[in-house]
Amino acid sequence: MGIGKMKKHREMLQHSVLRGHLPETLWFTHARALRMLRSYSTIFIKPNHGSGGNGIIRVNRVRNGYEVRCGLRRTRVGSASLSKAIQSYMRPSGQYLVQRGLRLAQYNGSIFDARIYMQKPNKRWEISGMAARVAAPRRFVTNYHKGGHGVQLNRVLSRLFADRRKVNHTLNKITTISHNMARTINKRHAIRELGVDLGIEKNGRIWIIEANSRPGHKLFTQLPDKTSLRRIMKNKRLMRRRLMN
Known part of the structure; x- marks a missing residue:
């Protein structure tokens, strides 16, 4: 069984940066x-x-x-x-x-959130992929298994914010939050992958929805650009080899 949601929530509450996004x-x-x-x-x-x-x-x-x-x-x-x-x-x-509840921003009339795929193939955490998860029509969750589909995050944010500086600022904040989440949870749990789910409001405020210690990578198979998928799979192979040695 994975790490419970409340345990992860309480661990993140101890972090001064993450606390304001919970x-x-x-x-x-x-x-x-x-x-x-x-x-x-x-x-x-x-x-x-x-x-x-x-x-x-x-x-x-x-x-x-x-x-x-x-x-x-x-x-x-x-x-x-x-x-x-x-x-x-x-x-x-x-x-x-x-x-x-959060008032998530929308893309093409459906709510979306951001999935950040964190991996630790060596000594440092890295972002292997970023994607927007867009909910299926009439759904209030964005998960792949509930009909959600992946879109390049940069594309979705560019639609949400006309100002390119706002897009870049949001991506930088997402990067900082994701790394802080991975390091904070890794302090108490032996994990090498983390699926970070972040909600974004119309005004750009970012909320932490979930930290999944057993993330799936199917969302990234839906992106036209397979760079993230290749990186995720390469890191998975590297981590498996390290476990076997």
């Missing part, structure tokens, strides 16, 4: 979910151990109540029925987190 995240209870919904119009309820966007529940404040979604299923309920509706989408076993 959305409010708590262990789930119905009381905490309700309290968070008073501050934010959207919350996400996520399995502590989970990947591929599976089992994520979104709750939106709507007129006269709430909309609860999991995958393509949705329910509209009033305040009195909210807890029961959330519970109906949760697995009987397993811990969940509740996290404030």
Whole structure:
């Protein structure tokens, strides 16, 4: 089993740079979910151990109540029925987190986030690939296994920001955040790969969505330029050889 989301979140909270990019995240209870919904119009309820966007529940404040979604299923309920509706989408076993929702920027009418593929083939962490993950129509998660598709990150950011300096500034911040995340998590865990997922708002603010210690590389097979994919696979082979020697 991979490293739990809450463990990684708490480790990153100790880092002065990363702390300001972490959305409010708590262990789930119905009381905490309700309290968070008073501050934010959207919350996400996520399995502590989970990947591929599976089992994520979104709750939106709507007129006269709430909309609860999991995958393509949705329910509209009033305040009195909210807890029961959330519970109906949760697995009987397993811990969940509740996290404030983010207003992600869009590309071609769908939300997107950034996946940064970090690897440590030698002594230093390096960025092997960057891509935007664009959600499938009507989806609220961007994961490849939920229909998300990859687009060159530079292209998506250039569409979002007309100013090239803003694009470069955002890419530099993404690079700094990603390296800090990899080094911070690596202090306590023996990892050599990390999938960094960052949310970007319209105004350019960057949020840490996830740090995946077992990242998949399928997203990079969708990019026309295969440079990142070749680098990822080359580093994987190098790391396997080091393990065998």
